[in-house]
Amino acid sequence: MTKLFTTVVVSTIAAGVLMAAPKPLLNPFADTLTATTPAVSSPASTVSATTQSSAMSPQTLPSAEAVRAYQEPLMTQQSTIRLVVKGQGVAPSFTQSPAQAFAMAKRAAMVDAYRLLGEKISGVRVEGQDLIKNMMVKRSQVRTEVNAMIRQAAVVETEFKDGLCEVEVELVIDGAQWYDTLAHSFTH
Amino acid sequence: MVRYLSALLYTLTLLGADVYIVSLKYQVKESMLIHTSLMASPVMTPLPQNTAIDEEIIFLTQECPKSAFFSCYAQEISDYILAHEVHVQSFDKTTLKGHTNLTQLIVPPHYLQVEFNDTLARIALLRVEENLP
Numbered sequence: 001m002t003k004l005f006t007t008v009v010v011s012t013i014a015a016g017v018l019m020a021a022p023k024p025l026l027n028p029f030a031d032t033l034t035a036t037t038p039a040v041s042s043p044a045s046t047v048s049a050t051t052q053s054s055a056m057s058p059q060t061l062p063s064a065e066a067v068r069a070y071q072e073p074l075m076t077q078q079s080t081i082r083l084v085v086k087g088q089g090v091a092p093s094f095t096q097s098p099a100q101a102f103a104m105a106k107r108a109a110m111v112d113a114y115r116l117l118g119e120k121i122s123g124v125r126v127e128g129q130d131l132i133k134n135m136m137v138k139r140s141q142v143r144t145e146v147n148a149m150i151r152q153a154a155v156v157e158t159e160f161k162d163g164l165c166e167v168e169v170e171l172v173i174d175g176a177q178w179y180d181t182l183a184h185s186f187t188h
Numbered sequence: 189m190v191r192y193l194s195a196l197l198y199t200l201t202l203l204g205a206d207v208y209i210v211s212l213k214y215q216v217k218e219s220m221l222i223h224t225s226l227m228a229s230p231v232m233t234p235l236p237q238n239t240a241i242d243e244e245i246i247f248l249t250q251e252c253p254k255s256a257f258f259s260c261y262a263q264e265i266s267d268y269i270l271a272h273e274v275h276v277q278s279f280d281k282t283t284l285k286g287h288t289n290l291t292q293l294i295v296p297p298h299y300l301q302v303e304f305n306d307t308l309a310r311i312a313l314l315r316v317e318e319n320l321p
Contacts, residue, residue, distance in 0.1 A: 089216070090219045103263065107216075107224060108219055108221040110293075111221070112219065115278045137284070141283045143281050143282075144279075145280075147278075148276045149276070150275075151272060152271065
């Protein structure tokens, strides 16, 4: 009985440590993880939670009316759409100089921006799977995939602050040229 | 005779400019760059019919030999190639334990023409009819 109890406690602590392991600043679950495991949270995860909560403060969120009024631009054969996305990248901890950190963070931000463009152009494929056994969720996972080809995107602006790099990338799509191709890619 | 003439023409065209096959790959995991590669190799077979796309000029500010051009100016070359055509693949997985993300940018092999002058290098991607192996 004692052995069983010890095993349960050890596994619980191990799970807590695993969940509170240092996460990147951009982890969307950072605040959740810190909130659920406050006793074993490391300083790194606390910092990320603070950053996350300050970034998601209610003042920065758009109002409900603004969200309802916002409409995604629709492409037609006569229109030209200008897509602007902002990608974010973090410098790794093992860099040897600030210049290298900036270069690597910028690359990561560019990749993120291209991914956002790919989401807008080709869409996202989502797959979900839940396993329920004895009325309990045993496993739950959601997989998303983006697969796109992007041409002629241009970096408009780059900003690097506190190890976080933000890159603004712009892509102009001419409806007369691309409407048929993109419309067919969604229908098939 | 025709073969010799075409070989001579090919040699003459390569005297002024070098042509390389380049490919590029970036991998980002959890918003951090984990892998980057810019592969370049001189072309060893005759080039098919081609046309140059948007030339770009790189000013040779660093002291590096011609053979190390790609390692010295990797950033500029990468930016130029990325601006033309890139394949984006992104995989996200969310479970009860957490979230993982892997995004990669892949530029498949392309012909890149590099023309060296005294203080600058003119690079241009070549659009060819047939696909590379």
